[in-house]
Amino acid sequence: xxxxxxxxxxxxxxxxxxxxxxxxxxxxxxxxxxxxxxxxxxxxxxxxxxxxxxxxxxxxxxxxxxxxxxxxxxxxxxxxxxxxxxxxxxxxxxxxxxxxxxxxxxxxxxxxxxxxxxxxxxxxxxxxxxxxxxxxxxxxxxxxxxxxxxxxxxxxxxxxxxxxxxxxxxxxxxxxxxxxxxxxxxxxxxxxxxxxxxxxxxxxxxxxxxxxxxxxxxxxxxxxxxxxxxxxxxxxxxxxxxxxxxxxxxxxxxxx
Amino acid sequence: xxxxxxxxxxxxxxxxxxxxxxxxxxxxxxxxxxxxxxxxxxxxxxxxxxxxxxxxxxxxxxxxxxxxxxxxxxxxxxxxxxxxxxxxxxxxxxxxxxxxxxxxxxxxxxxxxxxxxxxxxxxxxxxxxxxxxxxxxxxxxxxxxxxxxxxxx
Numbered sequence: 009x010x011x012x013x014x015x016x017x018x019x020x021x022x023x024x025x026x027x028x029x030x031x032x033x034x035x036x037x038x039x040x041x042x043x044x045x046x047x048x049x050x051x052x053x054x055x056x057x058x059x060x061x062x063x064x065x066x067x068x069x070x071x072x073x074x075x076x077x078x079x080x081x082x083x084x085x086x087x088x089x090x091x092x093x094x095x096x097x098x099x100x101x102x103x104x105x106x107x108x109x110x111x112x113x114x115x116x117x118x119x120x121x122x123x124x125x126x127x128x129x130x131x132x133x134x135x136x137x138x139x140x141x142x143x144x145x146x147x148x149x150x151x152x153x154x155x156x157x158x159x160x161x162x163x164x165x166x167x168x169x170x171x172x173x174x175x176x177x178x179x180x181x182x183x184x185x186x187x188x189x190x191x192x193x194x195x196x197x198x199x200x201x202x203x204x205x206x207x208x209x210x211x212x213x214x215x216x217x218x219x220x221x222x223x224x225x226x227x228x229x230x231x232x233x234x235x236x237x238x239x240x241x242x243x244x245x246x247x248x249x250x251x252x253x254x255x256x257x258x259x260x261x262x263x264x
Numbered sequence: 265x266x267x268x269x270x271x272x273x274x275x276x277x278x279x280x281x282x283x284x285x286x287x288x289x290x291x292x293x294x295x296x297x298x299x300x301x302x303x304x305x306x307x308x309x310x311x312x313x314x315x316x317x318x319x320x321x322x323x324x325x326x327x328x329x330x331x332x333x334x335x336x337x338x339x340x341x342x343x344x345x346x347x348x349x350x351x352x353x354x355x356x357x358x359x360x361x362x363x364x365x366x367x368x369x370x371x372x373x374x375x376x377x378x379x380x381x382x383x384x385x386x387x388x389x390x391x392x393x394x395x396x397x398x399x400x401x402x403x404x405x406x407x408x409x410x411x412x413x414x415x416x417x
Contacts, residue, residue, distance in 0.1 A: 009308055009416045010284070011390020012397050016306075016412055017291035019401035025414035035284035036390075038414075039292050049348030051415050052364070055355035061364050065413075069298060069374065072411055078292035143336035145353045147314045176318070183343075184318070194350045206348025244321070252345045 010036025024071040026051045026064070027081070037079045040071035044084040046091070047206050053088040054203065060089065090203035100204035102197045102212045104133055109218040114225060120161040122218035127153055130196035137199035146191045148184035153192050156185045163229050164222060179242030182230065183249055186223065193219055207254070214255040223250055224259050285390045295410050296375075304378035304409045306400075308386035309352070309359050309417035310342035319343070319385040324393030326400060329381045331362070340417075344387050347417055359417060378409045386416060 010033060013023040017039050024040040027033035028048055033041045044064060046053045052061040067084055074080055093099060106129050109122045138144050149156060151172065162169040163182070171178040194209055214220040230246035233239070251259065295301060310319045312327040318341045319325070329338065335356045340349060351358040360381070368374045382400050384393060404412065 009386065009414050011287075012306060012308075012384065012393060013412075013414055014287050014291065014390075015394055015397035016401055016404075016414075017293050018289070019398055019405075020293060021401055021404060021409065022293040022295045022301075022411040023414055024411070026416060028416050032284050035286065037286070037290065039290070047348055048346065049417055050351040050358050051417060052358045052361050055351040055358040058357070058364065058367075061357055061361055062367065065361055065364050065368065066373070068413055069303070069368075072295065072298060072301070075294060077294075078290035141335075141354070143334075143356075145339055145349070147339045148318065148341060180318070184341075191349070191353060195353050198350055198354050204350060206350055209348070209350040241321075249343060249345050254346070 009033075010038035010041070013038035013040075022072055024068050026068050030081075033081055039077055040074065040080045042068040042071060042082050042084055045086075046088045049206055050088065053086075054090060056203075057089060060086075088205075090205045090208075093203060094205050094208065100202050100208045102216070103200050103202075104130060104197060106130070106217065109221065113218060113221055114164075117161075117165065119164045119218060119222045119225065120157060123157050123161065123222060126218055127157065127192070130193060133199040134192060134196035137195045140199070141195075144191070144195060146188045146195070149181065149188045151185060151188065153189070156189050156192075159185050160189060160222060160226065163233075164225055168233065177239050177241045178237075179230075179234070179239045179245045182242070183245050186226075186250065189219060193217060210252060210255055214251070214258060224262070227251060227259065298374050299372055300375045301411045302376045302378060302407070302409050303365065303374055303411045303413060304404055304407070305360060305362075305365065305381040306384070306412050306414045307360050307381070307417065308384045308388075308415070309340055310385035311338050311360060311383040312341050313337050314339055316341075322388060322392060324384065324388055324390075324396050326396050327383045329360070329383055331377055331379050331381065335362075342385055342387070342417060360415065376408075378404065379407050380404075 013025055016023050027041040027043040030043045052064050054060045107125045113119050159169055171181050173181050193213055227250055234243035234246055316327050357363050365377045369377050
């Protein structure tokens with residue numbers, strides 16, 4: 009981000025920026041940056057909070073008026089509302105009751121049956137979210153939620169499905185399918201009022217759903233597939249893009 | 265869970281030690297009052313239209329987002345899984361504050377909003393972005409833009 013600011017200023021355009029990782033901004037030294045104490049993925053701090061977003065935006069734009077450059081790094085003084093609520097013990101929890109996953113998900117077809125049951129329970133809420141927001145962020149894979157379930161579960165059942173797209177590797181198709189799967193769950197879970205943090209949503213998805221458990225089960229399978237096929241993207245996907253670093257401890261705990 | 269010190273390992277060490285590009289010069293451009301500026305947004309969230317070719321690892325290219333793009337046309341193709349997407353799923357403005365920018369323009373706090381905004385994929389070496397960034401600067405100036413707000417994810 010700081011590099012982009014450097015190039016644009018060098019071309020004669022004034023820049024200001026939001027910074028999420030202060031040490032990186034300190035090292036890159038862009039002309040004007042507002043460091044915000046928000047979680048990664050939320051540079052404006054809070055979804056559906058126009059007043060808070062405007063406050064952040066005004067603070068970042070105000071740096072354009074400063075004359076005391078060439079390097080300004082200012083701190084935004086407020087935490088995001090959802091983070092504050094979580095710290096005060098008023099954290100978010102998923103309000104949707106999902107059917108409890110069977111004890112042995114790995115038994116033939118277990119993941120698929122459990123995920124289909126969950127998706128059935130979430131579908132009403134996904135539709136509500138779609139209606140109220142007028143948008144969905146699903147769509148990277150080009151597959152429906154049913155096709156995504158079939159595609160992901162084929163790997164879990166020991167098959168290597170055909171790549172649905174000929175303009176990208178199987179690893180890339182799997183990555184996009186997984187992103188759409190997570191988007192479906194999160195959009196449904198976030199349909200009801202209430203502010204969640206990313207950590208709360210991740211803890212719910214990876215800790216409490218069969219789909220989350222399916223991704224842990226997919227990890228060694230994708231790893232083996234990468235080794236056998238030489239698909240470099242599949243290797244990166246398995247080890248860096250499948251499970252967030254902050255959620256990998258669940259797999260380590262299960263192994264111990 | 266908002267400051268680097270609050271993150272769990274291995275995220276904290278990783279994010280704190282990402283190599284950063286340094287530059288020999290420190291260009292610094294000033295300008296008119298905000299009420300006279302035309303401002304574009306540059307995001308590194310790898311936002312793209314649904315039918316755009318997805319971003320690829322290590323490439324520094326960008327996607328163009330017209331200012332009047334419906335929110336439902338935009339998806340996030342960022343490669344990383346280590347940041348929250350649920351905020352973006354609930355409200356585009358938490359990543360790309362299109363509505364907020366237009367409110368500021370309508371209130372006269374900024375001059376105008378650019379016709380086009382641009383999206384890169386972060387987690388990319390800035391050196392790989394240089395050619396695209398300099399070409400983008402030409403497009404921005406052609407649109408009358410004099411200032412940019414850069415927004416990470």
